[in-house]
Amino acid sequence: MNSSPNELYFSMLRIRMVEEKISELYSEKEMRCPVHLSIGQEAVAVGVCEHLSQEDIAMSAHRAHAHYLAKGGNLKSMIAELYGKSTGCAMGKGGSMHLVDLQCGFFAAVPIVGSTIPIAVGVAWAFKLKKSSNIVAVFLGDGSTEEGVFFESLDFASLKNVPILFVCENNYYSVYSQLDVRQAPNRNISILAESHGIKTFSGDGNNIKQVSDITEKAVKYMKDNNSPAFLELETFRWLEHCGPSGDDELGYRKKGELDQWMKRDPIASYKAKIIEDEQLSEIEILETIEAISSEINEAFRFAKESPFPDSKVLNQHIYKD
Amino acid sequence: MRELNFANAIKEATDFCLESDQSVLLIGLGVPDPKGIFGTTTGLQDKYGDDRVMDMPLAENGMTGVVIGASLNGFRPILTHQRVEFALLSIEQIVNQAAKWFYMNAGQQNVPIVIRLIIGRGWGNGAQHTQSLESWFAHIPGLKVVMPSNAYDAKGLLISSVEDNNPVIFIEHRWLHNTIDFVPTDGYRVPIGKAKISREGRDVTIVTHSYMVLESIRCAEVLANYGISVEVLDLRSIRPLDTEAILLSVSKTLRVVVADNGWTQFGVSAEIISVITENIFDKLLSAPARIGINDSPSPSTRALAKNFYPRADKIAKIICEMMNEDLDMNILFPQSDIPLDIPDPSFTGPF
Secondary structure, three states: OOOOHHHHHHHHHHHHHHHHHHHHHHHHOOOOOOOEOOOOOHHHHHHHHOOOOOOOEEEEOOOOHHHHHHOOOOHHHHHHHHOOOOOOOOOOOOOHHHOOEHHHOEEEEOOOOOOHHHHHHHHHHHHHHOOOOOOEEEEEEOHHHHOHHHHHHHHHHHHOOOOEEEEEEEOOEEOOEEHHHHOOOOOOHHHHHHOOOOEEEEEEOOOHHHHHHHHHHHHHHHHHHOOOEEEEEEOOOOOOOOEOOOOHHHOOOOOOHHHHHHHOOHHHHHHHHHHHOOOOOHHHHHHHHHHHHHHHHHHHHHHHHOOOOOHHHHHOOOOOO | OOEEEHHHHHHHHHHHHHHHOOOEEEEEOOOOOOOHHHHOOOOHHHHHOOOOEEOOOOOHHHHHHHHHHHHHOOOEEEEEOOOHHHHHHHHHHHHHHHOOHHHHOOOOOOOOOEEEEEEOOOOOOOOOOOOOOHHHHHOOOOOEEEOOOOHHHHHHHHHHHHHOOOOEEEEEEHHHOOOEEEOOOOOOOOOOOOOEEEEOOOOEEEEEOOOHHHHHHHHHHHHHOOOOOEEEEEOOEEEOOOHHHHHHHHHHHOOEEEEOOOOOOOOHHHHHHHHHHHHHHHHOOOOOEEEOOOOOOOOOOHHHHOOOOOOHHHHHHHHHHHOOOOOOHHHHOOOOOOOOOOOOHHHOOOO
């Protein structure tokens, strides 16, 4: 919390650089699990997690790298997990779609769309039952607002005044299916939440300052009113739904749509602002980029050099004694 | 020793768990209502408050997620549905999430929840209130599936289930709720995964579970009058399956009939017979046999339902064929005065 503008910028940049490294090295075929890269969507993750304490919990879905890292998830463990190594955050049993780091309060991510929403509500409800002041943030996409559990979760969260922050990253596409083939034109995600009695906030998910300000307001509202809150933040995925490359050439998105969104790059626009505000010089940026690069290179080296799990691990962790 | 019916044994186990562990919660549609899930939950909300014992929205999948989440954050919830079929709405959370959570995070977080499901039978319940879907759940590594046949086991197994560190599917047969058994007042445990010989015998083993244990015992009692000695093995748990007990009993009798609660195709009986043939095929005196509900959806009318649900006479017929005994089932099991669509009043225990 209370990160400086520079720190927010570098948090986003670090996530971008991790994702770019994954994208770069994926063709080596050593990271043998599906990856859903977060490039273009970094501001939501950083701006929201900025207002979570270490004891607060975050959960996510298939596109979870940014959320995991923004919450403070261990980079080495994440990369090792993608490489399927024993040093991975789930010993290679989860892969990219099942990141976990309990140390920093990142409980889980799962690829069945919408499925972490009620689980996160349950974690938050438990905080309430324990009279803890902690909260839970659950990241969800526009697609998950079509799932039954989305509505079931809104209802229960509102009914029991559960301290959960629903964070909807509306990036307009579910795989290759755009919003207007999935949702009626008059449907409004925020109003769906509102109609369950939940206070909603919305804004530009590519503007880190706005995301952070809105989240701050939402979290304050939650704590003042002992209630849930809902954020809807517009953003856009730059790369393919799943995999290391772009896929704009497939033509499923409107022509020029990606270009327009890339002009709204959350990182470049924020960089311009903080340089303009003279909070950061180009030289300082380069120095920090170098430091982040070496951290990332070290994480990949660690992952590559780590051993695979022993074959006996296959039959471990099915049941807990 | 004190007698208690199955429904009250469930309630007593729940009461014990709520009393002894503050992290235990009880959630289900109708839990605090005047009928309290067939009398298994009445009075518990008054005793423990509506934070711990509560009604819920009609949102089976969402609420399964909610109890999974609560279990990740320090609680041991019991979620209960009035019929197995309602839980089908929550298969996603049960199969994808609860069952796999501990594995997916390599043992960092487990899901200690109990999901109570009730199987209906007879009284015109029809296709969506009578299914015996234990094999669905038992197919999934990470789940435990428990199916007691009597009040004593019900209490001890429910306490074990709540104390277990894994998701447990606890399946109750509606026709068992009124059966009576000796039930100690203290909080004893019956281990999950251990079968029990309900009746010893020499000639043939009936491997069975839940309500079909009662029909199997009735079959054994009648056949005993004709010199056929039947052993009844009550599985009590479907997963983990007590293969050791199955093989031990069948190695002794060398004949086996599996009396399944559900459909036989791809069901519990298929698994049990596979285990037997894989291990002691060459010892058997005859081919294993099985019986289950008719291979159709369940009809409502008793005119059709009488041929849908298997009863003791059907098991006996198979055993007689297996042993080349020519006995008249109409004489062994006079049907005229036994209603086929309500629990047999003579089998309310104790046993």
